[in-house]
Amino acid sequence: MKITDKALALAGLASRAGRLVSGEAASESSIKAGKACLVLIAEDASANTQKKFTDSCRYYEVPFRILSDRESLGNAIGKDFRSTVAIEDAGFAKAILKEIDKKGAE
Numbered sequence: 001m002k003i004t005d006k007a008l009a010l011a012g013l014a015s016r017a018g019r020l021v022s023g024e025a026a027s028e029s030s031i032k033a034g035k036a037c038l039v040l041i042a043e044d045a046s047a048n049t050q051k052k053f054t055d056s057c058r059y060y061e062v063p064f065r066i067l068s069d070r071e072s073l074g075n076a077i078g079k080d081f082r083s084t085v086a087i088e089d090a091g092f093a094k095a096i097l098k099e100i101d102k103k104g105a106e
Contacts, residue, residue: 004068007099008076010092011040011085015077019089022077024049027086031060036086037093039064042073045083053084063093065100 014020021030030036031053041053043066050066057064074082087093 003099003102004072007040007096008068008072010096010099011073011087012076012078014087014089014092014096015085017089017092019092020077020085020087022074022079022082022085024053024084027053027084028056030086030088031056031062034060035088036060036062037090038062038087038096040068040073040085040087040096041066042068042070042083044069049083063097065097067100 011020021027027036027039031039039053039057039062041050041064054064070081070083073085074080077085087096
């Protein structure tokens with residue numbers, strides 16, 4: 001199982017636990033409300049979307065990662081295509097970051 005797959009599987013668990021919001025509007029609201037612990041942005045999201053969310057995450061000091069594609073991100077959480085998802089649980093966020101950041105260590 002690839003690291004990205006493990007991270008997406010954890011995002012799916014967070015979704016089923018009700019600790020994840022998906023879509024641009026919901027993710028943006030979560031960031032601004034201080035609820036987001038981690039934001040995942042699809043690699044194939046538009047340049048404007050990527051810039052909007054990376055800038056917003058930096059401003060509000062929310063960790064973010066760009067990974068996978070919109071289809072895989074959506075499928076992982078049982079939805080259609082999703083450009084962004086926000087994890088609203090510190091435990092899930094930490095576990096997902098650990099999986100994603102393993103890639104750089106290998």
